[in-house]
Amino acid sequence: MKTVIHKADSRGNVNFGWLQSRHSFSFGNYYNPERMSFGLLRVLNDDIVAPGMGFGKHPHDNMEIISIPLHGDLEHKDSLGNTTVIKEGDVQAMTAGSGIYHSEYNKNKDKEVRFLQIWVFPKERDVTPSYDQISLRVEDRHNKLQQIVSPDKNESGVTINQDAWFHLSEIDKGVEIKYELKGRDTGVYIFVLEGDLSIDQQQLNKRDGMGISGISSLHIKADTDSQVLLMEVPMN
Template structure:
């Protein structure tokens, strides 16, 4: 097993007043040649959006876009005719495919929203654009992972155009957690949303991450009450 540590304080940052962003990988004005992507994982932005503000209509193509609100809610509108609100506990996926335009705004006029905006490079290019979202609040079980997103249509989760799996879980302190790689050859990007974990003697605190490759399973020891997001992706060059 090989691993790369991505400390929270090593992320790129941007402060536009209405938007405070942390970039795990090169994005917009932040460029780090050592942090361009982790396999098919191209973007992981940890955004705090002020009340009454957001991203105006803008285009995407040939990218798999996953939105996970951690706090608050976002209003979504796109050129496919989808209009709605996505809350914390829900997940949104969008295959931009041949091209789509969308906007995202904080649903609250006064309270900030904290959202993870994640982009994956697609498995197949120029597919028809598609959109989906799901409420997972009743699916979560303590000390277990819940699959949110997958490229396997046989799994009860949101589908995307990539051989990837997104799993999230809340774990009590003192738990030993085994994560099994779903697709042979995939790597796993382990992102600590809350708490503290140890993986192969590497301690990870809140918003730290560890990229792991060349293994079929990962053992994670929770050092405190912890919430984890694992993004498993093909290790594209």
């Protein structure tokens, strides 16, 4: 078993006024040679966008991009013709494939939007770009794991071009849940959204991250009422 711990205050930090972001892995102006990725998980950005502001039209290719709003509404437009708004409880996935342009803006003029932007390297390169979005029942993650991303359109969650599975959970204090890995040669990156929890005796706090590989399962125990994101990704 191999583990890596990324404490919340060790993340990269940028503040452009309209955008505040914490980076778990090297991104933009933040570069740390020891924080390039966890397996094929390349980016985990914890973003706050000011009212009415956002990212103008820009290109991506050969990357799986997952957006998870935590508070507020984010408007998405892309070169596939999609114009949508994602809000708390939604999950969006975009397969950039051979190339796509998109923009993301805070839909509201009176409140900020907070969201996670996550990049995963694709399984196949130069595929046809695609877009997927779902709305979730928050109650379906209470003291259990709610699958929000998978590689199979017949499974729960948005579909991406990679053998990766993401889950969200809201866990009451004292409750323990078990996660069994689904893939071969995969690892799990745990990101604590709220609260304090323990992963097989390792204590984590709000916005801490922990990567674990070389295991078939793990146990999560909530030390306080907690919210957590689990991302299982290939390690190679």
